[in-house]
Amino acid sequence: MIWDDVQKNTGTMESQLKKLGASCDWTRFKFTLDPKIIGVVYKTFKKLYDQGLVYRGERIVNYCPRCGTAYSQLEVDYVERDDELYFLDYGTVTIATTRPETIFADVAVAVNPKDKKYKNLVGKTAKIPLINREVPVIADNLVDVSFGTGALKITPAHDPTDFEIGQTHKLPLLKVIDEKGRMTGTPEKYIGMKAEDARVEVVKDLQEAGKIKKIEKIHHLVGTCYRDHGALEPTVSKQWFVNVKPLAEKSLEAIKNGDVKITSKHFEKIAVHWYKNLKDWNISRQIVWGIRIPAFRCEKCLEWTITEGETPSQCSKCNSTSFSQDHDTFDTWFSSGQWPFATLKTNKKGDFEKFYPTSVMETAYDILPFWVIRMIMLGLYETGKVPFKDVLLHGLVRDKEGQKISKSKGNVIDPIEMADRYGADALRMGLVWGALVENDISLSEENINAQRKFSNKIWNAARFVLQFDKEAPKNIGFKVKMTAIIHETSKHLDKYRLNQAAELLYAEFWHWYCDVCIDDAKKGEIGSKELKWGLETFLKLLHPFMPFVTEKIWELTGNKNLLISAEWPKGLPKT
Ligand SMILES: [Zn+2]
Numbered sequence: 214m215i216w217d218d219v220q221k222n223t224g225t226m227e228s229q230l231k232k233l234g235a236s237c238d239w240t241r242f243k244f245t246l247d248p249k250i251i252g253v254v255y256k257t258f259k260k261l262y263d264q265g266l267v268y269r270g271e272r273i274v275n276y277c278p279r280c281g282t283a284y285s286q287l288e289v290d291y292v293e294r295d296d297e298l299y300f301l302d303y304g305t306v307t308i309a310t311t312r313p314e315t316i317f318a319d320v321a322v323a324v325n326p327k328d329k330k331y332k333n334l335v336g337k338t339a340k341i342p343l344i345n346r347e348v349p350v351i352a353d354n355l356v357d358v359s360f361g362t363g364a365l366k367i368t369p370a371h372d373p374t375d376f377e378i379g380q381t382h383k384l385p386l387l388k389v390i391d392e393k394g395r396m397t398g399t400p401e402k403y404i405g406m407k408a409e410d411a412r413v414e415v416v417k418d419l420q421e422a423g424k425i426k427k428i429e430k431i432h433h434l435v436g437t438c439y440r441d442h443g444a445l446e447p448t449v450s451k452q453w454f455v456n457v458k459p460l461a462e463k464s465l466e467a468i469k470n471g472d473v474k475i476t477s478k479h480f481e482k483i484a485v486h487w488y489k490n491l492k493d494w495n496i497s498r499q500i501v502w503g504i505r506i507p508a509f510r511c512e513k514c515l516e517w518t519i520t521e522g523e524t525p526s527q528c529s530k531c532n533s534t535s536f537s538q539d540h541d542t543f544d545t546w547f548s549s550g551q552w553p554f555a556t557l558k559t560n561k562k563g564d565f566e567k568f569y570p571t572s573v574m575e576t577a578y579d580i581l582p583f584w585v586i587r588m589i590m591l592g593l594y595e596t597g598k599v600p601f602k603d604v605l606l607h608g609l610v611r612d613k614e615g616q617k618i619s620k621s622k623g624n625v626i627d628p629i630e631m632a633d634r635y636g637a638d639a640l641r642m643g644l645v646w647g648a649l650v651e652n653d654i655s656l657s658e659e660n661i662n663a664q665r666k667f668s669n670k671i672w673n674a675a676r677f678v679l680q681f682d683k684e685a686p687k688n689i690g691f692k693v694k695m696t697a698i699i700h701e702t703s704k705h706l707d708k709y710r711l712n713q714a715a716e717l718l719y720a721e722f723w724h725w726y727c728d729v730c731i732d733d734a735k736k737g738e739i740g741s742k743e744l745k746w747g748l749e750t751f752l753k754l755l756h757p758f759m760p761f762v763t764e765k766i767w768e769l770t771g772n773k774n775l776l777i778s779a780e781w782p783k784g785l786p787k788t
């Protein structure tokens with residue numbers, strides 16, 4: 214079922230790209246779940262595992278009880294929220310928390326070693342209210358002295374900072390909220406309650422027991438699910454992790470050496486920041502749709518065997534032959550992070566050797582931390598080379614008021630509809646127009662329509678030039694100016710200033726070539742041969758932006774080869 218849908222949608226996407234004039238080599242088309250691609254992904258996973266860079270660990274993960282899956286650090290959407298901060302009586306000390314329902318999972322109370330007021334408390338115990346369990350008071354630098362009372366309840370199974378403190382002090386993990394977001398392992402009355410309902414109950418019980426000293430309002434950041442926007446539940450779970458530190462270090466080096474260039478200092482800084490702060494990468498996802506992790510667990514001794522996809526024949530530890538495969542699938546960025554080498558290694562023979570590293574990676578800037586930095590890490594790891602030399606990031610398409618395009622705002626501009634109405638060339642020019650690197654793109658129907666007029670202008674000018682037949686003395690000024698346009702355009706394109714190239718060509722074709730040169734030709738100052746050379750040169754320069762109209766006119770000029778494979782114009786030789 215899903216497979217059929219994907220096949221159908223892949224076809225739609227492919228035909229949309231073709232319609233918009235993407236000049237890809239379609240004979241090398243690859244689908245993300247192509248068995249050969251999966252084979253490469255498995256190989257990389259096994260290699261990482263064999264080299265100790267993949268491990269199974271109990272780690273705190275950002276779990277969405279509604280989606281039923283864990284998300285990586287990158288996928289957490291932090292939103293500001295107003296909550297209540299409860300000051301609870303722990304006997305020897307008062308602690309502050311926004312999550313009183315997790316007190317049953319407390320394993321310690323921590324204070325900052327520099328905090329003088331608690332100096333004598335470290336090494337003693339505190340008592341969890343309602344259950345009266347004693348926990349040690351420990352000292353750790355991660356405790357923020359200015360938060361609450363400066364004493365923190367430590368719940369390693371349900372909070373990322375507490376988890377770290379727990380690791381340092383070798384504290385046990387106690388879990389009181391399960392995968393479905395319900396209470397477990399608590400006093401009987403809360404078991405099975407949803408965590409948010411349990412909070413209300415626990416607060417009531419704490420109040421009755423006289424254990425709440427005060428309640429304050431707090432404005433803070435809460436991690437939410439980027440899909441359903443509900444709160445995420447930090448929880449401990451067994452997952453597959455990649456130890457990213459060695460991979461991130463190599464990537465940082467590649468950026469420093471200039472092996473890979475991000476064509477904007479601003480985004481280079483962002484990439485560097487990510488590399489320096491990446492935590493181990495959780496690559497397990499609890500979703501059915503994806504590449505299933507080739508990890509097999511021995512049903513007898515529970516030992517894991519990692520393969521390149523095939524079920525192992527025998528457990529190396531106990532010789533058992535019964536295995537069950539992990540149900541989890543790979544984080545999609547783990548497989549798409551291998552795209553540059555995976556596609557080239559599974560395509561035509563010699564492609565990898567010929568085309569890797571590729572030249573430019575072009576994508577929207579919002580995907581930089583998800584995709585681009587992972588492609589660099591995995592490309593370097595698997596091939597020893599960066600996957601691409603330049604990274605060109607473009608902005609997000611917004612409407613003419615600069616608003617995000619969304620269905621609810623009713624400002625969606627359907628590219629296919631626009632291409633049908635105004636032509637793909639006009640849409641392409643409309644998108645490039647004003648598209649500065651780092652900035653979002655304001656797209657409007659008026660703008661696309663203006664480019665349709667430009668397309669008509671080219672067509673009408675060409676029709677005139679192709680039937681024009683008049684001799685004139687050599688006009689060196691015309692050729693000099695044309696040469697300058699070629700050089701200027703090439704310079705912009707080499708620096709990825711696509712918008713400037715497009716705007717230059719628009720202005721020069723319209724206001725110089727059409728308004729001035731065609732007029733001069735009519736007056737006998739430019740001959741038909743030169744005028745035609747000028748037209749063909751403009752066609753070459755405009756082809757990357759407007760492939761359809763330029764290719765059609767090129768055909769009418771009597772050229773036998775396709776314009777797309779014509780040589781880039783040079784102009785007059787430099788003197
Ligand atoms: Zn969710």
Ligand SMILES: [Zn+2]
Pocket residue numbers: 511512513514515516528529530531532533
């Ligand atoms: Zn075994």
